Amino acid sequence: MAGDLLDSQGRGEAQWGLPAIHPEGRKFGIAALGISLLFAFFAWETLAWPMAFLSLGILAFFRDPERVVPQDENAIVSPADGRIVQIAEVAPPRELIADDGTGSACLTDEPVVRVSIFMSVTDVHINRTPIAGMVQRLVYVPGQFLNAELDKASDENERQHILIQRSDGLCVGFTQIAGLIARRIVPFVKPGDTLGVGQRVGLIRFGSRVDVYLPKNTGSKVVLGQKVVAGETIIAELGTQPLLEGVSQ
Structure with missing residues (x-):
């Protein structure tokens, strides 16, 4: 969809997709996920699950969805x-x-x-x-x-x-x-x-x-x-x- 031209008369094609994760956040999400897997490896489930949810939260925070930007000079x-x-x-x-x-x-x-x-x-x-x-x-x-x-x-x-x-x-x-x-x-x-x-x-x-x-x-x-x-x-x-x-x- 990036770069596609859409208008108020219905021209263009609107598509849904999962938003990208900005590179700035990937390192934090992957680090949290890695810690979660490490806890799971040692069977520390009480710590593994919270870290897994934290990694998902971090990735969601850094989501970078596409936007349809109005093209009006005013x-x-x-x-x-x-x-x-x-x-x-x-x-x-x-x-x-x-x-x-x-x-x-x-x-x-x-x-x-x-x-x-x-x-x-x-x-x-x-x-x-x-x-x-x-x-x-x-x-x-x-x-x-x-x-x-x-x-x-x-x-x-x-x-x-x-x-x-x-x-x-x-x-x-x-x-x-x-x-x-x-x-x-x-x-x-x-x-x-x-x-x-x-x-x-x-x-x-x-x-x-x-x-x-x-x-x-x-x-x-x-x-x-x-x-x-x-x-x-x-x-x-x-x-x-x-x-x-x-x-x-």
Whole structure:
């Protein structure tokens, strides 16, 4: 299915298949499975079975399913699977707006809408770019490991900022934030890389959060509590500021 073109009129072919396991997780899953087999060899069943289930859990955590990415220049897609936990108007992080010597002031300190997505341990943890463009910045910041659902996690937790700039100058910044259990942010890209919308950019191990800073005069198309899918859910459309309401039921 990878690379296939599908549309809203039913053209294309949708197929189901088991998701791939990202290489970053295979070593952990195989190690846990090996320990389980070692315990089984010595007839330590009380230890072998929990390790076997742990290996399956690890492989499931690092699953990397294919996604059908909307091809719309006005669409900003979700960079993460998870639940919308905050929507607020704030200034972008200084790491995304500070002068880096390039002479390109992609983002300013003017407040914009920030959409925060919390990923639990059951969500897919492969993150994707919300727009197509070039990786202008990738800035790692060491920090704490507070609950990623807290507002102050954006400023105090270990995090990695990514700034994507389109050929027309439009920029979208987003931040991968480590949480209580997460202990490593793994990038797949580097500054200067050119990406397509929805392309994989990295992962965060074992529960975390991603903040997206929407362009000026652009509002959220998702509501608090909504579940979103990385690379598929459209979280905003450029230049629109819709008021949407949701009912929990």
